[in-house]
Structures are given as structure tokens and as C-alpha cells.
Amino acid sequence: MNRQFTCFALFLALAISGTAMAGTKKFTKKFPLGDCVFVTEGQNPYFKLQIGRELHLDNAACVDAGNCDELEEVIITVLDETRVVTFEIDGVMTPVTTRVVEENESVDGQLAEVSRNFFAECQATRDVYYFGEEVDDYENGQIVSHEGEWEAGVEDATPGLFIPGGAFLLGSRYYQEFAPGIAKDRAEHVKAGLTMDVPAGTFEDCVKIKETTPLEEGEVDFKFYCPGVGIVIDEDLELTQIVE
Numbered sequence: 001m002n003r004q005f006t007c008f009a010l011f012l013a014l015a016i017s018g019t020a021m022a023g024t025k026k027f028t029k030k031f032p033l034g035d036c037v038f039v040t041e042g043q044n045p046y047f048k049l050q051i052g053r054e055l056h057l058d059n060a061a062c063v064d065a066g067n068c069d070e071l072e073e074v075i076i077t078v079l080d081e082t083r084v085v086t087f088e089i090d091g092v093m094t095p096v097t098t099r100v101v102e103e104n105e106s107v108d109g110q111l112a113e114v115s116r117n118f119f120a121e122c123q124a125t126r127d128v129y130y131f132g133e134e135v136d137d138y139e140n141g142q143i144v145s146h147e148g149e150w151e152a153g154v155e156d157a158t159p160g161l162f163i164p165g166g167a168f169l170l171g172s173r174y175y176q177e178f179a180p181g182i183a184k185d186r187a188e189h190v191k192a193g194l195t196m197d198v199p200a201g202t203f204e205d206c207v208k209i210k211e212t213t214p215l216e217e218g219e220v221d222f223k224f225y226c227p228g229v230g231i232v233i234d235e236d237l238e239l240t241q242i243v244e
Contacts, residue, residue: 027186029175031161034090035124040082040099042121044165045227046207047128049099049121053078054243055230061199062236074237075104076230083118085131087153096120098131111138118151119162126165130177132157150179160185163225168192168207176211184213196224198232200239206232 042049055076062068081100086093098118105113118131132151136143152159157179164172170189177183191208203226211221224233232239 027173027175027188029158029160029178031127031129031159031174033122033129033159036122036127036129037124038096038098038120038129039123040097040120042123042126042128042165044121044126044128044163046163046165046225047119047230048228049078049101049119049128050244051078051080051099052244054241055239056200056241056243057231057234057237057239059236059238060240061238068236070107071109072237073106074234077102077104079116083116083131085118085152087131087158093153096131111141113137115148121165128162128165129159130162131159132177132179133183148183150177150182154179156180157182161187163187163209181215184215186212186214188212190222194224196226196232198238198240200229200232200241203227203229203232 040049041051056073057076058071058073059068060071063071079100079102083098083100084095085098086095088094098120101117101119103113103115103117104111114136116134118133119128120131121128133149135146135148137145137147150157160175160177162176168189170192172189174187176185176187188210189207190210192205194206194208196203196206206224206226209223209225211223213219221235223231223235226232229239229242
């Protein structure tokens with residue numbers, strides 16, 4: 001096993017152990033970024049930074065069952081585009097070239113949101129880090145806000161660990177993004193070894209992640225990721241197509 005990955009796995013395990021002893025739920029928000037060589041195309045099994053790759057999701061099954069009122073469709077595309085994000089690593093302002101991943105969301109056929117998310121993979125560990133996003137919210141075909149935008153290095157925002165690239169340690173808790181007052185999504189590993197059946201196919205060895213944020217107490221989202229595929233379920237959205 002890679003030494004850096006072993007160290008980071010131990011780092012997360014110690015954080016979990018410390019949380020248990022303290023009797024409080026703590027989420028890791030400091031990561032060994034200084035040990036990383038960041039790349040914009042990677043091999044993380046749960047989040048493939050492969051240019052041109054698309055994941056299509058929708059909630060058609062929920063609508064058909066009468067449990068959802070609106071048809072939501074999401075297309076996640078890894079663009080042939082990069083973005084340099086500059087922030088502090090170990091006391092030094094450091095530029096990191098990130099990959100832009102676009103998420104296009106529509107509701108009942110009308111464009112609702114387009115976000116351009118900045119990711120890069122730590123080459124040694126395959127951990128994918130999240131460095132910020134640009135957001136365009138739409139109403140009636142017009143941009144009405146940019147709510148939720150953030151970028152590491154701006155107004156105390158720092159990168160988050162989007163998803164680990166090695167062992168899926170149950171109980172791990174970490175911040176996926178950290179922008180004070182704007183974005184503080186957190187992830188907790190809750191289940192592994194799952195078989196998921198969605199319109200795009202049946203996948204094994206999948207994992208379940210619980211997402212929360214202190215900015216919206218009580219809000220909980222569950223997402224499922226499968227190796228070699230990526231996200232297959234996001235609440236009532238299901239993976240319908242993979243374009244490679």
C-alpha cells in the first residue's frame with residue numbers, strides 16, 4: 001500500500017477514534033495537501049476525471065410513482081477545460097490546476113442551474129479534492145443569481161476532500177467544501193459492499209455517503225457511488241446513462 005495513502009487512512013482513522021472518545025461528531029477539514037502532486041485526469045474509482053465523460057441522472061421513477069411533482073434531470077460532464085486556483089498550502093500561496101466538471105440541471109425541461117466545479121486528484125492517493133465552483137441559477141431562461149459560489153483561497157475558503165481514492169473507511173467524516181457562510185458540505189461513510197440497481201445497470205461493491213451541512217441543520221442527503229461508475233443515486237435521482 002502507498003505510504004502516503006497509509007498515512008492519510010491513519011489520519012482519518014485517528015480523527016474517527018478521537019471523535020468517538022470525545023463523544024462528539026467532528027469532521028476533518030485539514031488535509032495533507034502539501035504531500036500531493038495534483039493532476040487533472042485521474043483514476044479515483046468513484047469519481048473519474050476523464051475528459052468528455054458524462055453521467056445522466058433523473059427522477060423519472062419518482063415522478064412515475066407519484067412521489068415527485070417535477071421531473072428533474074442532471075447531466076454531469078468532465079470538460080476539456082481547466083481552472084487555476086491559488087490558495088495557501090503550508091503557509092505558501094500555491095497555484096493548483098484543476099479540472100472543470102459541469103453540472104447541468106433542468107426541471108420539467110427548463111434550465112434551472114449550471115455549475116462549474118473545480119476538482120483535482122492527488123496523484124499518490126487518488127483522493128479527489130474540491131476547490132470551488134461557479135454557479136448560474138436560472139428562471140425563465142435568465143440568470144437570476146450565483147448563490148453558492150466559492151473558491152479556495154478567497155475569503156478564507158479552503159479545499160475539501162470530495163471523495164477518497166483508496167479504502168472506503170466506514171465512519172470517516174470530512175468536509176467536502178469549506179467556505180465560511182457559503183458552503184460547508186460534509187460527508188460521512190455509512191455503508192459499503194452494496195449492490196445497486198438503477199436504469200443504467202446493476203453495480204456491485206457500491207458505497208453510501210451521508211451528506212450534511214452546519215449551514216442547514218437537519219438537512220440530510222444520501223448519495224451512492226459505485227467503483228468504475230461514479231454516482232448512481234442522489235436522493236431521488238438515479239443514473240440512467242453513462243457516456244464515455
